[in-house]
Amino acid sequence: MRPLADEIRPTDLDEVVGQEHILGEGALLRRIIESGNIPNMVFYGPSGTGKTTVANIIARRTDRSLRRLNATNASLSDIKGIISELDTLLAPGGVLLYLDEIQYFNKKQQQSLLEFIEDGRITLIASTTENPYFYVYNALLSRSSVFEFKPVPPSAVVTAVERAVKKACEAEGVTAELEPGVAGRLASGCGGDVRKAINGVELLFAAAPRVGGKVVLSLADAEAATAKSSMHYDREGDEHFDAVSALMKSLRGSDPDAALHYLSRLLEAGDLIGAIRRLLCSASEDIGLAYPQAVSIVKACCDNALQLGLPEARLPLAQAAILLATAPKSNSVVMAIDAAMADVRKGKYGPPPRELQNVHADGAGFEREQGYLYPHDFPNHWVRQQYLPDALLGTEYYRPGGNKNEQAAKRYWEQIKGEG
16 A cells, blocks of 8 residues: 555645745746756755655656656666666657755766766756755756755645545545644644655554544644654754754854754754754853853753763753853954964964973073073063064954953953053
């Protein structure tokens, strides 16, 4: 028996839920498909958002022979087999190749398509769940138009859920009674993945009791079916980098609610280390000298989290996230070290002043007075002397932030150094 998701797969653009930005009335991809003049394209987006469905609709609208490959199990010989059909009775007008999960093809496999894409004998529609600008060979990408498929909003998924329920009822010859909230729960719990929502319908149908030709789909079953399925997350993919980036930027933007949201997404996925790394980094990068104690507090929270493990680790990490999000901010540390490292990379350096060199640097027979002034021997533990190499004399990397901690330190040293 075919999966329910395949049974109700749309055969017309009007049946595709979501993706109005590319498939709505007058949108670019819709106009391209309706014109029948299909270019090479890359469909990029999460699973269950309609990439394969739209490719199938395109295939039905074209006179070209359709060939499908999935890059997870296809090989170079599969590509050669398709190429061997070109200009034969099998493919007199060329081939429309739908290549799913193109990110799994290596550079050589992708390059093998170039000549035939260039002369138009192969029209490529590739799909990927990963950012194509990182995973698709540049020469192939430059000959293709990229369309992004976005997670489908719950309001649109409900339509697919209702269609799936109707189809399941027709297949079994029963009627369905949905408790209030079932369709909404399946729609909101799928994380924008329509296929996952339809699989949820199939699961509920399999488990539901049959009473007098009626199937009762309960809200409790819907909640159980979607309890751990609402997120797209891959620790090595875009979802990971998007989540940790959003956490870091929410901390920097002083939004504790958003920080807790993205922290929760990482923790729900079990990505304890990813969360800890961002929190530790933010303590120095975004708070820094505005509240220097944040480093030690966040480190203690992260150590506690590692000792506790999940789910209890959520407590010290939430404490750290709220602290960082509500703390005063300063990026003076990152700006200072990045400026200093940029000069080093440019070759702007020289030997340290003689006063700062190792006292044994000259070796036997070449000893001479070093001239180093020990600051603790002077009032206020400071004395004027050269520290930077001659090539960088007068350079300023550190510029105090406007927060009270750094401004207090600035005033202190202006007073002390003014006396020197």
